[in-house]
Amino acid sequence: MAAEIGSSGSTATAMLAAVTAPLIAGDIARLRAAEAGFSTAQTADAPSPGSLEDLVSAKAGDTADTPEDRCLAASVYYESKGEPLAGQLAVAQTIINRAKSGRFADSVCGVVKQPGQFSFMRHGEVPTPAVNSAWSRAVAIARIARDGLWKQIAPAALFFHARYVSPGWGKSRIASIGNHIFFR
Numbered sequence: 001m002a003a004e005i006g007s008s009g010s011t012a013t014a015m016l017a018a019v020t021a022p023l024i025a026g027d028i029a030r031l032r033a034a035e036a037g038f039s040t041a042q043t044a045d046a047p048s049p050g051s052l053e054d055l056v057s058a059k060a061g062d063t064a065d066t067p068e069d070r071c072l073a074a075s076v077y078y079e080s081k082g083e084p085l086a087g088q089l090a091v092a093q094t095i096i097n098r099a100k101s102g103r104f105a106d107s108v109c110g111v112v113k114q115p116g117q118f119s120f121m122r123h124g125e126v127p128t129p130a131v132n133s134a135w136s137r138a139v140a141i142a143r144i145a146r147d148g149l150w151k152q153i154a155p156a157a158l159f160f161h162a163r164y165v166s167p168g169w170g171k172s173r174i175a176s177i178g179n180h181i182f183f184r
Contacts, residue, residue: 052085052150059140069142070126071109072096077129077138078120080180085141087178090153092145094160094182101158154182 064070075095080088098104098111105111112118112126120127129135144150154160154175160182161167171183 052089052144055144055149056085056137056140059143060136062139062143064139064142068108069139069146071112072146073135073139073142074120074126074129075108075112075118076141077135078127079118080178081134081138083178083180085137086153087180088138088141089145089150090157090175090177090182091160091180092142093152094154094157096145097156098158103158153177156184157182159183 064073072092072095076088076092080091083091095108095111099106099108105114109126113121113124115124129138154177157174159169159171160180163176163179163181169183173181173183175182
């Protein structure tokens with residue numbers, strides 16, 4: 001994040017950059033150190049599908065067997081089911097990044113259930129999605145993200161929001177995919 005010299009608010013922008021840069025660098029270092037799954041490259045034992053769509057198709061029969069799998073798949077379903085596959089994967093990876101960052105709850109369900117974080121939550125509980133093709137895709141995307149089978153779509157992202165909102169976070173924008181913007 002760089003200050004714009006000569007523009008109004010340049011002092012505030014420079015101050016914000018000076019304060020947030022060390023925090024962002026620390027987040028990235030913690031994510032990279034957390035485990036090998038935080039990488040922009042595929043894991044060594046990951047299959048080499050021709051495309052993300054091919055990999056999602058290969059994982060289409062997977063099930064969300066654990067509470068963590070269900071929380072992640074439900075988050076993908078409710079937050080991004082109408083988005084391109086890359087956008088759905090970026091949502092899943094961002095939630096996993098949060099759980100690994102040390103700044104949020106240390107589990108996927110803990111991240112998803114934090115008050116005020118996800119609008120689809122109902123009284124602190126993840127609603128039960130309809131079992132349909134969008135759910136099957138969400139489960140596949142969640143599995144791909146959890147197992148690190150595809151490169152990071154928005155590396156080190158810890159935040160995202162829909163394009164139609166403007167929270168004014170002052171965070172570094174790292175990707176725009178479909179209807180979502182990703183930040184660290």
